[in-house]
Amino acid sequence: MDSNHEGLPGLEPQNQENDRAKINGRSANEEAWHATSAAADGNESGTIYSSAVSFEDLDISPKLQAELLQGLYVEMGFTKPSRIQAQTLPLILQHPYKSLIAQAHNGSGKTTCFALAMLSRVDASVNQPQALCLCPTRELVAQNVMVLEKMGKFTSIRTTSTIAVTPASASRQADPFVGP
Template identity: 35%
Template sequence: MAEHMSGGVSRRPKQELPEDLSNVEFETSEDVEVIPSFDSLALREDLLRGIYAYGFEKPSAIQQRAIRPIIKGRDVIAQAQSGTGKTATFAIGILQTIDTQIRETQVLVLSPTRELAVQIQKVVLALGDYMNVMCHSCIGGTNLGEDIRKLDFGQHVVSGTPGRVFDMIRRRNLRTRSIKMLVMDEADEMLNKGFKEQIYDVYRYLPPYTQVCLLSATLPHEILEMTSKFMTDPIRILVKRDELTLEGIKQFFVAVEREEWKFDTLCDLYDTLTITQAVIFC
């Protein structure tokens, strides 16, 4: 939760970054606690009900480590790739943090694509199904009037792409006075797509001491530069690549020499194996 920026300059002392980051190793903070179950997280009852109704039984590795620091208000840097449960990680943290009695935007989630922004909205609404939470996806390519109407009505959570979100803030339809948390999902992808300036523009409008949570598959220098300006003493949760295999899910591949053999190979697999649920890239 770094202090507010004015004219692009942070009011807090800048954290010095080493010039050469090629040999720097990033490790999980020593004070990260592993919480083995959702029941042990002391979540509100209506949220816990939504988690189990969604089909979750046990938190994933990143959920065991990141949900509690988010709930406690700490700034968080989490290395997380798709399929690790990262979206539910910050969605649960968001839902535990917001006050649904206040019809104001309290959490802002930025992501690199419209599709991801909508997916995040769906997860927040599904997990918060028993909380009467309001979450709007604020993305380009959609009806501007609908955005304005929804935002003027009041939303607890806004999930969007940096360009449209900044436009809505600048138009004063997205009010930032009650925002207490900023989540940046797939931060490295946002920078790759050229959203750096817009992210900084959005941040300048947020209240001082806004909690910041950043999720990224990689941690290039630009990401670390951003965290040094936006965050104060962040908790680091960095998962090694060989630890990212999903628990309880078997993964294997079959090398098929010819394109026309793929369908028959797939049929042979189904004849041989008992498969209840599967994701197939063919």
């Protein structure tokens, strides 16, 4: 978030963000996305890496480019990459592929970074699992599957999920009175 924002008196930082988002009529996620996107438009070009101004700038697989751009524009409703997307996607999509650890604010668009990378780097003509996304919670599994299905809607790529059942999670499921 913009570090120049004055804090709202009497609120914790997280509550201040939520409150500011409510005042602007946006969800906290939307607010965060607008803030990071605005920063990307500013004069913060100190990076040694190239960054993408548009989704067309990216090395999306030529075989899937039209379908994935349709997914991004039509299904997801995006117009241009957010800052974290602009900075990371060229690294993930360009040969030689790099391993990447990235950190950015909640709601800054990180999911698209790995979702688009997974969809672009699989070979849709090969009918076998080619990309694996490990998630720490079942809610994130559901959220990521939804994004992958929407973004990949115009491709023939299929997404499926599996949830590990541990003794602890199995006993929680068996007892309806134990919390999530």
